[in-house]
Amino acid sequence: MSLLSLADITVRFEPKGKPAVLALDNVSLTVAHNTFSVIVGPSGCGKSTLLRLVAGLETPTSGQMDLDGKPISGPSADRGMVFQSYTLFPWLTVRENVMFGPKLKNLPKSECEDIADTLIGSVHLKGFENSYPKELSGGMRQRVALARALANDPRILLMDEPFGALDSQTRQLMQELLLEIWQKHRKTVLFITHDIDEAVFLGDEVHVMSARPGRFKKTLSIDIERPRGIDVLTSPQFMEYKREILSLMHDEAMRAQMA
Structure with a gap:
């Protein structure tokens, strides 16, 4: 099912x-x-x-x-949601933003901290735990938003053009x-985008x-081996899907x- x-x-x-x-x-x-x-x-x-x-x-x-x-x-x-705009709480630190969902579930403080620290490490923001959103770049803020969405251990992660506001290299x-x-x-x-390269x-x-x-016009199964790196972007297989x-x-x- x-x-x-x-x-x-x-x-x-x-x-x-x-x-x-x-x-x-x-x-x-x-x-x-x-x-x-x-x-x-x-x-x-x-x-x-x-x-x-x-x-x-x-x-x-x-x-x-x-x-x-x-x-x-x-x-x-x-259902965890990540929007294109930066939806972090500006008055909370990185760790506090990520801990917000687990705290609402009334999990023990030590467990909330462990969840936050694990996810902050996953998004490569160790050292910025006590920073506020205004002190971070756009890409770093979206990493925090991703960690915050994952902190609730959702069944599905919903992403609405989350990288649309970033420059091409950061994206x-x-x-x-x-x-x-x-x-x-x-x-x-379930990821929304208008960028074809990103989709493939x-x-x-x-x-x-x-x-x-x-309406859905067509669904394509992307048969490109994982894990995928930037070399995929110039492969004939990638270009055929893109075309x-x-x-x-x-x-x-x-x-x-x-x-």
Whole structure:
């Protein structure tokens, strides 16, 4: 059985005094345990809306969403979320940010500290435990956000273009770090991006979405051996996946412009 199952999900926004917008139309998706699934699509296709549905932050107009066979009805610690913007608590240190979730579970202080120290080591921020977010670079803040999301030991990690605001070099380093952490902790990941290289580099499977209303146009299984390093980016196999997704995305971008 899949960990995550979405069946016939439709989202229609009806703002007062404005025309209704069909954001997602009859979308179905399954995500298997311990896989790294990526959703890629043109701007405005409903990628982030879909992720927010899984996070329990929004409700579909119709359809069924299940995690571990149980309906998703709202936010829960079994789903860890990492946003593009830096969502750390500015008044808390790195360690305190990472300890926030375990403390809410009323775990013993020593256990919260052990969890934080282990994850801070995993994201290579030892020595910055007592720093505040304003004292960190953008990439370092996202590493803290990743550690904080993992601290609750979620069943699935949801990532909404988490590296979109970073420069290209930092972004590549963060992608490599994320794969390193994923190999170590083996969490199920559902990752949103508009970057094709990022999608192929990270994913076990890449789901390509159409222009609005969002539907899944094609799913590609990425048969590139792990662990993956930057040498993968210039391999013929990588370029072939990229070429196919680029063609699909180009068609959808043109359709969106002409709509």
